[in-house]
Amino acid sequence: MKNIIINRVIVSFGVTLALTALTSCENIFEPLDDNHSTFERVLQDPAFAEGLLTTGYSRLPTNSYSYNEAATDDAVSNDKLNVYLRMATGEWSSTFNPVGQWSNCLLGIQSVNHFLTIVDGINWRESIPAFNILYIKRLKGEAFGLRAMLKFYLLQSVAGETQSGEMAGIPLLDSYLQSNADFNIPRASFAESVENIYSDIEKSLNYLTMDDYGNVSSAAELPPGYGKEVVGIDPATGQAAYGNYNIVFGNESTQRISGRIVKTLRAKLALLAASPAYGNSQDLWEEAAVYAGGLVQSAGGVSGLDPEGHLFYTKAYTDRLNLAARKDRAEIIWRSPKTFSYELEQANFPPTLFGNGGINPSQNLVDAFPMLNGYPTHLPQSGYNGSNPYAGRDPRLSAYIIFNNSFFQGATIITGQGGKENAKDSIKTSTRTGYYLKKLLMEEVNLNPNGISSQEHYMMRLRYTDVFLMYAEAANEAWGPDGDQTGFGFTARDVVRAIRERAGISQPDAYLESIGDMRAMRALIHNERRIELCFEGHRFWDLRRWKEKIDEPVKGVDINASGYNYADVEQRAYRDFMYYGPVPQQEILKYNSLVQNKGW
Amino acid sequence: MIIHNKIIKIAIIGTALFLTMTGTVMAQQDTLVDLGFRKAAKGKIVNAASVMNVANMQDYDNIQTVYDALSRITGVKSASNLRGKGAPLFIIDGLPRDITYLNLSEVEQITVLKDANAAALYGSASANGVVLITTKRGNSRNREINVKGHYGMYVPKALPDYLSSVDYMTNYNIARKNDGLSPLYTDAQIANYQWSGNPYQYPSVDYYSDEYLRSYRPFSRLMMDLSDGNDRASYYATAGWSHYGSLLNFGEGKSSHINNFNVRGNVDMEINDWIKTSIDMAGCFLSDRQPLVSDGASDYWAQAAVLRPHLFVPLIPIGMIHPDNETLLGSKRNIGGTYLAGGSAAYLSNPIADVYLAGNNNIVQRNFSFTNRINVDLSDITQGLSFATNFSYDFLNVHNEYIQDQYAVYNPVWVADGIIADLEKYGDDVHTGTLNVGGIVVGTRRFGASAVLDYEHTFNQVHHFSGDFVAYASQISLSSEVQSTKNTHLGLRLGYVYADKYLVDFTSALVSSAKLPPSRYTGFSPTFGLAWVVSAEDFMRQFKAIDLLKLKVSGGITNTDAQMDYFLYDDMYISSYGLGWYDGAKSRNGTLPAYGPNTHLFFEQYKDFNIGMEGVFFNRRLTIDANYFHTLRDGIAQQVFTAYPNYYTAYVPYENFGRNEYHGFEAGAWWKQKLGDLTVKAGGTLLYADSKTLKTSEIYTNDYQYRTGSPVDAVYGLVAEGLFADQGEIDVHALQAYGTVRPGDIRYKNLDGNGIVNDDDQQQIGRYEAPLVYGLDLTLSFKRFTLFAHASGQSGANGFLSGDYYWAQGDSKYSSFMLNHWTETTAQTATYPRLSSLAQSNNYRTSTFWMYSNNYFSLDRVQLTCDLPVKQGNVLAVKSLSLFIDASSILMLSKAKDYLQLNVGSQPQYRSFSIGFKTLF
Incomplete structure (x- = not known):
C-alpha cells in the first residue's frame, strides 16, 4: 500500500517535471533578453552617446524641402488635402500648425542639452588621450552651434507680439530637464532670445575656430586654440601633432556643423532681428550687414559668387561635387551627402x-x-x-x-x-x-515604369546666394544701394548686379542702374530673393519678416484658343495677426507662464 | 421610422417580460459544468458562470463558428467584448488557443466565467473573463457516425451606389463653382458622355455592375464525425471541408475561392486503474486564392471605391483598333483576344485588367493543435484527491503563394467617328508564370501547461469540502514580435458547502509577470464568493412554484499585465533618425529615450463585484439567471502626457495612472412548454453595460471637453446647427476656424461663446458602444418539424458617417449619397453641405451633422428542420436523417440600416441561404 502511494507521488512529480522541461525552452518567468539599450549604453558606447547630439541634428527643419511655398503666393499644391493648402485657406490655428517648430526644435534642444551633460565623461577614443580633448572640443562646438540653430528656427516660427504688446521670443532651455523639473518656463523676450542665441554662437565659435573642416598639412596651419598643448606633440618633430587634429577636424568631419555654418546662422539671426517685423533699426541692419558681409568677403567678395550656384540642383552640378577630392563648390555652405x-x-x-x-x-x-x-x-x-x-x-x-x-x-x-x-x-x-x-x-x-532610374541628389541646407542676398538686403537698409560703410569693397547694388549677371541678364542692365533710392532697391532685392531662393522654404518666412502682403490670392493661367486667361486659383486666408506664428494651445493651457501671441 | 423604434422597444419589453413571467431549462442544476480545472454540478457554483450546451443546439441551429454561438450567451456582447470590458481569455480544452480555427460542430460545451471569483484561477489574462470551450469526446459504449452537409449562397446586402460619368461631371462643375473656380467639363464634353453611345470613348465605369459581379457567392460544407470506444479506450474523430466561391465573375475572380479542410482526433485511454490519459490532435488547412492587384496595397473593392467612372476605359475593344496598328501588333498580352487593358501615364493599372492579367495570390494557412492530459487518481492517499496535468502545443503559419504578372496599359487616341487611330502604350507585358512563395507572413506558436491537485469530499453527507492547487504557464509567440506573451501563476481555491444550502468559495492567484520591474513582479489576486440556496431552506417548501432559488455575491481583485508591453519600466533608449556626413561615408543614428523609467510600475488591478440570482420555477418550466456587476479598472498603465510639455513626449514615463469603471446588469430567461404535439421553447438575454472614465491624462480649455465622467467610448465632436443659408449668416456667426466658410457649409455652435469655433467647442455628442444589447430565441417543435429563430438588437449608441463615400471633396468619387447637396436654389431643402473641389475641412469632421443612432433589431437566423422517418435496421444502417433549410442575417429594422449594411472599399456584407442534411449512422 505504501509503495503504491509512493509510486503515485513519484509519477505525479515525474509528469510535472517532464512538462516543466518541455515548456522551459525559454524562461517563462522572465522576458526574453532583447538587448534593448538603456542609459547605461549611452555612457559606455561613444556612438550611442553621440546619438543624443545626432537627434538634435535630425530635428533641423532644413533636413528636407518642406515645400511650404504652397502656403504662400508662390505656389499651390494639387493635393487637395495638403496641409499647407489647408493652412493657407483658413485652417491655420494654434492647434493646426504645419509650420510649427515648437515641439520639434525644443526636443532637439533638450537632446543636445542632454548630450552636453555627458560629453565630458565619455571615452570618445581610448587610444590617445589627446583625441578625447579634441573630440570633446569639436562635439561641444557642434552642440552649441546646433542648439543655436534649433533656437533660431524656433524663434522664426513663434516669435511675435503678445496681447500686452511685448515682442516675445522663445523659452530658453539651456539645461537638460529631468522628469521632476519645473516645466513652467516662460518665453524670453525677443531681444533676450536673440542675445541668448548669439551667446550659444559665441560658445560654439570658441571651439570651432576654423571655418571649415579639412586636413592640414603642417603644424603651422593649425587654427587658433589648437596648439601642441591641445593636439599633443609629435615625438619625431617636437612640433604639434597635426595628424591628431586631422583625425578629428579633418576631411572626414565635413558636412557636420562647422565654424562657417555657425557664422552663416549668425548672419541669418542678425537679419531676422533687424527685419521690419522685429527690430528694424539702423544698428541692427548694420550688424546684419557686417555679419553677412564678412562671410561674403571670406568667399572672395562679389567675384566669389559661384557662376553656376543658381543651378546647384542639376545633375551636371551634382556630378561635379566630389568631397574626397575636396571639390565642393563655392555655392555650398552646408549640404547633405549625395x-x-x-x-x-x-x-x-x-x-x-x-x-x-x-x-x-x-x-x-x-x-x-x-x-x-x-x-x-x-x-x-x-x-x-x-x-x-x-x-x-x-x-x-x-x-x-x-x-x-x-x-x-x-x-x-x-x-x-x-x-x-x-x-x-x-x-x-x-x-x-x-x-x-x-x-x-x-x-x-x-x-x-519600364525602367525607373534614380539619380544622385543632395539636400542644400545653407548656400552662399542666400548670404549674398542677406548682405544686399541689410547693406541697402543700413547704408543705401551704394553704401559700404565698413569698407568690404562691395555694395548692395554690386551684389544684385553679380546675381543678375549670373542669371543671364547682361550687365550693366539699365533697370538695375535706374534704381535710385533705398526703397526701390529694397523692392528689387526682395524680388531677386524671391526668384533665386524659390521653393527652398524661404518665401513663407521672408514675407512675414518683411511684413509684406501675405493674403495675395494665388493666380493661375488657362491657355486656350482665346489666349491666356488669368484667374484666381486659391485664396490666402491669412489675417493680420498671422505675421507671427502661434504657440501650441495645449502648452498655454498646461503652463501659466507661457504667453500666447496676439490673435491666436 | 417610428415603427422601427416601436419594434425595438417592444423587443426590450418582451425580454423584460420573460424575466418576470416566463421561460426553459438551459442547463439543469445537476449537469456537470466545466469550470476549467474542475467540473461541478451547476447547483454547486458560487459565482457568475454561464453554460451553453452546443451539441444539443446544433440539432436545430446550423451555425458554424464559436463567434456566432458566443453572442447568444448572457453577458457576452461579442467575441471581443464581455460585459463591456473587452476581449475575454479563450481556453480550448484547458489551455489558451485561437477560436478562429475551431469548427462549432466539434464543440460540446461553452462555459463563460464572468466574474473575478469564477475566472481567478486563470491569473493575469482572466481580467475580462474567460471563455472555456470543451471539444467532443468519444463514448465508450456507443459507436456513432454523423454526416452533415449543406449548400448555400451568400447574397450581398448592399453595394455602393456611385454616380455615372455625366452626373459626376455635372456635380464636379458645381463643386468648382462653389469654390469660385470655372467649370472643368464643358457642356459639349458632358453631352458626349451622355449621347455618344460609345462607352469606350466616353466611359462611365460601374465596378459594381453585373458585368463584373455575380448576384451571389456560392458556398458548401461537408462534415463527418465518428466516435467509438471500449473499456480501456475511446475516441472522437472528425473531418470537415468547406468551400466558398467568389462574387467576381471574370478573369481570376471567377476561379478565386476559399477552401478549408479540418480534422480532429480526441483519444482517451486508461493506462491502469489509477492513471488515465488523453491525446487530442487537430489540424486546419485553409487556402484563400484571390486575384492579385498591381498596386499591391489593396484589392478590387478598395480600388473600385476610388476610381472615378470617366477617367479611362478599363478594357479597349481590339475590334475598334486598326488591325495593322503597330502598337497593337507589338502587344503581347490581351484579354481573350478581345480587349487590351486601358489606362494612361497616370493610371498604369486598373482593377478590372488586374483581375484578368495581374496574376493571383493564394494565402495558405495551416493550424495544428496538440493536447495531452494525464489524470492520476490519488484516492489511496486520501479519499477525493487527484492530480492532473495538461500540456498543449499549437502552431499556425500563414504564407503566400503567388503568380505576379505585369501588363501594359494603352491610352486610345480616338478619331471623331469612334475609331481608335492610335494607341499610347505604358508599361510592359510580362507573363512570368512563376509561382513565388512568400515568407511566413504570420507564424504563431502557443504553449500551455498546467498541473492541478484537486480535492473533493463530502463528510457526513452535509459538509462538502473542495480545493484546488493549480500551477499554470502559457506562452504565445508571434513571429512578428520579439517578446512572447507569457503567463505564469499559482492558483489556490478552497470551497465549502453546507448541506447544499450555504456555499463559500475562496479563489486566489499568485500572479507572476515578466513585464514588470524585477522587484515588483508578483501580485496576489484574492476573490471571495458566497451563495445561499434559499429554496433548500425548510421554510421554502411551501412555495411549490419555486424549484430553485439561489442568491450569490462575489468579489475580488485581479492583478493583470495583459494590456502592458514589456520593459515599460525600464530606462530604455532607442535609435532614431540619424545624420550622414562626409558624403555618406560617415553616418550616425540618433539616440532618444523610448519613454522615461519608472521602477514602481505595477499590475493594473480589476476590482470586481458581482451580485446575482439563479432560479428555476413552475415545475422547471422557467429558468432565470441575472447578475449586477461592477468593475473598477484601476492603475491603468499610461504615459501622462498632459503633465509634461509636448516636446518632452519621448521622456514621459509610464505610470499606473488611469482608472475606468464598468458596470451593468445582465439577465437571461428561458421557458419551455408542451402544448400537445407542439413544444415551445423561448428565451431571451439582455445585457446593459455602461462605463465611465474616472481618471485619464487630459487637459482642456473648457469643462465640457473633459473625458473624465463620460463613458469610456464617448465620442466628442462639434454641435451642428444646420447649413449657412447666405454670407450674411456667416458674417454674424462666430468665426469657424476650419478653413474658408461659404454658404452651404455646416454651421457649428460656439459652445464657449468666445467668438471662434474650434476644437474647444467639442463636447460629448454620442458614444460608439451600445450599452444595451439583447437577443431572443424561439424554438417551435411540431411532430417532425422544428422551427428555430434568433433575433438580436442593440440600443443607445451612435455611428458617424465618414470617408469618401459620404464626404465628397477634392477628387473623390461621388456617391449618390450627396445628391441632395446645397446650392442656392436648393437651400431650403438641402440635406447635404455644398460640394467642394478642394479640401472641405469645415464640413468633414466629427459633428452631430454626420451622427446617426445605430439602434437596430435584426432577425439573425431562421432554420426549419425536418426529421425524416427512418426505418430501423435499413440497408444503410441510418439511425436518423434530417433535412433543413436556413437563412442568416435576414432582416434588419433600423433607421441606420443603409449605413450599417453597406461596406465601402471592401467586400460587401452578405446574407446567406442554405439547404442541408444531417444523418446519424
Whole structure:
C-alpha cells in the first residue's frame, strides 16, 4: 500500500517535471533578453552617446524641402488635402500648425542639452588621450552651434507680439530637464532670445575656430586654440601633432556643423532681428550687414559668387561635387551627402512623365521673373508680349518652372488646352495653375515604369546666394544701394548686379542702374530673393519678416484658343495677426507662464 | 421610422417580460459544468458562470463558428467584448488557443466565467473573463457516425451606389463653382458622355455592375464525425471541408475561392486503474486564392471605391483598333483576344485588367493543435484527491503563394467617328508564370501547461469540502514580435458547502509577470464568493412554484499585465533618425529615450463585484439567471502626457495612472412548454453595460471637453446647427476656424461663446458602444418539424458617417449619397453641405451633422428542420436523417440600416441561404 502511494507521488512529480522541461525552452518567468539599450549604453558606447547630439541634428527643419511655398503666393499644391493648402485657406490655428517648430526644435534642444551633460565623461577614443580633448572640443562646438540653430528656427516660427504688446521670443532651455523639473518656463523676450542665441554662437565659435573642416598639412596651419598643448606633440618633430587634429577636424568631419555654418546662422539671426517685423533699426541692419558681409568677403567678395550656384540642383552640378577630392563648390555652405533617389521627381513631375505634379508654381511667381533685359514685365521698356508671355524672359524662368510648351525630358509639356493629362485641372495629378515645378528636380530621373532610374541628389541646407542676398538686403537698409560703410569693397547694388549677371541678364542692365533710392532697391532685392531662393522654404518666412502682403490670392493661367486667361486659383486666408506664428494651445493651457501671441 | 423604434422597444419589453413571467431549462442544476480545472454540478457554483450546451443546439441551429454561438450567451456582447470590458481569455480544452480555427460542430460545451471569483484561477489574462470551450469526446459504449452537409449562397446586402460619368461631371462643375473656380467639363464634353453611345470613348465605369459581379457567392460544407470506444479506450474523430466561391465573375475572380479542410482526433485511454490519459490532435488547412492587384496595397473593392467612372476605359475593344496598328501588333498580352487593358501615364493599372492579367495570390494557412492530459487518481492517499496535468502545443503559419504578372496599359487616341487611330502604350507585358512563395507572413506558436491537485469530499453527507492547487504557464509567440506573451501563476481555491444550502468559495492567484520591474513582479489576486440556496431552506417548501432559488455575491481583485508591453519600466533608449556626413561615408543614428523609467510600475488591478440570482420555477418550466456587476479598472498603465510639455513626449514615463469603471446588469430567461404535439421553447438575454472614465491624462480649455465622467467610448465632436443659408449668416456667426466658410457649409455652435469655433467647442455628442444589447430565441417543435429563430438588437449608441463615400471633396468619387447637396436654389431643402473641389475641412469632421443612432433589431437566423422517418435496421444502417433549410442575417429594422449594411472599399456584407442534411449512422 505504501509503495503504491509512493509510486503515485513519484509519477505525479515525474509528469510535472517532464512538462516543466518541455515548456522551459525559454524562461517563462522572465522576458526574453532583447538587448534593448538603456542609459547605461549611452555612457559606455561613444556612438550611442553621440546619438543624443545626432537627434538634435535630425530635428533641423532644413533636413528636407518642406515645400511650404504652397502656403504662400508662390505656389499651390494639387493635393487637395495638403496641409499647407489647408493652412493657407483658413485652417491655420494654434492647434493646426504645419509650420510649427515648437515641439520639434525644443526636443532637439533638450537632446543636445542632454548630450552636453555627458560629453565630458565619455571615452570618445581610448587610444590617445589627446583625441578625447579634441573630440570633446569639436562635439561641444557642434552642440552649441546646433542648439543655436534649433533656437533660431524656433524663434522664426513663434516669435511675435503678445496681447500686452511685448515682442516675445522663445523659452530658453539651456539645461537638460529631468522628469521632476519645473516645466513652467516662460518665453524670453525677443531681444533676450536673440542675445541668448548669439551667446550659444559665441560658445560654439570658441571651439570651432576654423571655418571649415579639412586636413592640414603642417603644424603651422593649425587654427587658433589648437596648439601642441591641445593636439599633443609629435615625438619625431617636437612640433604639434597635426595628424591628431586631422583625425578629428579633418576631411572626414565635413558636412557636420562647422565654424562657417555657425557664422552663416549668425548672419541669418542678425537679419531676422533687424527685419521690419522685429527690430528694424539702423544698428541692427548694420550688424546684419557686417555679419553677412564678412562671410561674403571670406568667399572672395562679389567675384566669389559661384557662376553656376543658381543651378546647384542639376545633375551636371551634382556630378561635379566630389568631397574626397575636396571639390565642393563655392555655392555650398552646408549640404547633405549625395544619395540616389527619385522621390522629389515622383512627387512633382508632370503626369505624362509619371509624376504626381504636386507643387504648382503660381502666375504670381512667374510674373516676378523679369525680362532678359532686366526690366519687370509690367514696364513698357521690358518689351513683354502678352500673347507670347514666356519669350524673352530671364533665363531663370525656364530653369525653375515648366510652362506651356516647355520642352522637358524629350517631350513638349502642354499645360493648356489639348495637353491631355498635363493640361491644367484635367486629372488629379495635373497642375492647378498651368505650371509645373522644375527647380530642385533632376530632368535625368526617369519614372517610366519600364525602367525607373534614380539619380544622385543632395539636400542644400545653407548656400552662399542666400548670404549674398542677406548682405544686399541689410547693406541697402543700413547704408543705401551704394553704401559700404565698413569698407568690404562691395555694395548692395554690386551684389544684385553679380546675381543678375549670373542669371543671364547682361550687365550693366539699365533697370538695375535706374534704381535710385533705398526703397526701390529694397523692392528689387526682395524680388531677386524671391526668384533665386524659390521653393527652398524661404518665401513663407521672408514675407512675414518683411511684413509684406501675405493674403495675395494665388493666380493661375488657362491657355486656350482665346489666349491666356488669368484667374484666381486659391485664396490666402491669412489675417493680420498671422505675421507671427502661434504657440501650441495645449502648452498655454498646461503652463501659466507661457504667453500666447496676439490673435491666436 | 417610428415603427422601427416601436419594434425595438417592444423587443426590450418582451425580454423584460420573460424575466418576470416566463421561460426553459438551459442547463439543469445537476449537469456537470466545466469550470476549467474542475467540473461541478451547476447547483454547486458560487459565482457568475454561464453554460451553453452546443451539441444539443446544433440539432436545430446550423451555425458554424464559436463567434456566432458566443453572442447568444448572457453577458457576452461579442467575441471581443464581455460585459463591456473587452476581449475575454479563450481556453480550448484547458489551455489558451485561437477560436478562429475551431469548427462549432466539434464543440460540446461553452462555459463563460464572468466574474473575478469564477475566472481567478486563470491569473493575469482572466481580467475580462474567460471563455472555456470543451471539444467532443468519444463514448465508450456507443459507436456513432454523423454526416452533415449543406449548400448555400451568400447574397450581398448592399453595394455602393456611385454616380455615372455625366452626373459626376455635372456635380464636379458645381463643386468648382462653389469654390469660385470655372467649370472643368464643358457642356459639349458632358453631352458626349451622355449621347455618344460609345462607352469606350466616353466611359462611365460601374465596378459594381453585373458585368463584373455575380448576384451571389456560392458556398458548401461537408462534415463527418465518428466516435467509438471500449473499456480501456475511446475516441472522437472528425473531418470537415468547406468551400466558398467568389462574387467576381471574370478573369481570376471567377476561379478565386476559399477552401478549408479540418480534422480532429480526441483519444482517451486508461493506462491502469489509477492513471488515465488523453491525446487530442487537430489540424486546419485553409487556402484563400484571390486575384492579385498591381498596386499591391489593396484589392478590387478598395480600388473600385476610388476610381472615378470617366477617367479611362478599363478594357479597349481590339475590334475598334486598326488591325495593322503597330502598337497593337507589338502587344503581347490581351484579354481573350478581345480587349487590351486601358489606362494612361497616370493610371498604369486598373482593377478590372488586374483581375484578368495581374496574376493571383493564394494565402495558405495551416493550424495544428496538440493536447495531452494525464489524470492520476490519488484516492489511496486520501479519499477525493487527484492530480492532473495538461500540456498543449499549437502552431499556425500563414504564407503566400503567388503568380505576379505585369501588363501594359494603352491610352486610345480616338478619331471623331469612334475609331481608335492610335494607341499610347505604358508599361510592359510580362507573363512570368512563376509561382513565388512568400515568407511566413504570420507564424504563431502557443504553449500551455498546467498541473492541478484537486480535492473533493463530502463528510457526513452535509459538509462538502473542495480545493484546488493549480500551477499554470502559457506562452504565445508571434513571429512578428520579439517578446512572447507569457503567463505564469499559482492558483489556490478552497470551497465549502453546507448541506447544499450555504456555499463559500475562496479563489486566489499568485500572479507572476515578466513585464514588470524585477522587484515588483508578483501580485496576489484574492476573490471571495458566497451563495445561499434559499429554496433548500425548510421554510421554502411551501412555495411549490419555486424549484430553485439561489442568491450569490462575489468579489475580488485581479492583478493583470495583459494590456502592458514589456520593459515599460525600464530606462530604455532607442535609435532614431540619424545624420550622414562626409558624403555618406560617415553616418550616425540618433539616440532618444523610448519613454522615461519608472521602477514602481505595477499590475493594473480589476476590482470586481458581482451580485446575482439563479432560479428555476413552475415545475422547471422557467429558468432565470441575472447578475449586477461592477468593475473598477484601476492603475491603468499610461504615459501622462498632459503633465509634461509636448516636446518632452519621448521622456514621459509610464505610470499606473488611469482608472475606468464598468458596470451593468445582465439577465437571461428561458421557458419551455408542451402544448400537445407542439413544444415551445423561448428565451431571451439582455445585457446593459455602461462605463465611465474616472481618471485619464487630459487637459482642456473648457469643462465640457473633459473625458473624465463620460463613458469610456464617448465620442466628442462639434454641435451642428444646420447649413449657412447666405454670407450674411456667416458674417454674424462666430468665426469657424476650419478653413474658408461659404454658404452651404455646416454651421457649428460656439459652445464657449468666445467668438471662434474650434476644437474647444467639442463636447460629448454620442458614444460608439451600445450599452444595451439583447437577443431572443424561439424554438417551435411540431411532430417532425422544428422551427428555430434568433433575433438580436442593440440600443443607445451612435455611428458617424465618414470617408469618401459620404464626404465628397477634392477628387473623390461621388456617391449618390450627396445628391441632395446645397446650392442656392436648393437651400431650403438641402440635406447635404455644398460640394467642394478642394479640401472641405469645415464640413468633414466629427459633428452631430454626420451622427446617426445605430439602434437596430435584426432577425439573425431562421432554420426549419425536418426529421425524416427512418426505418430501423435499413440497408444503410441510418439511425436518423434530417433535412433543413436556413437563412442568416435576414432582416434588419433600423433607421441606420443603409449605413450599417453597406461596406465601402471592401467586400460587401452578405446574407446567406442554405439547404442541408444531417444523418446519424
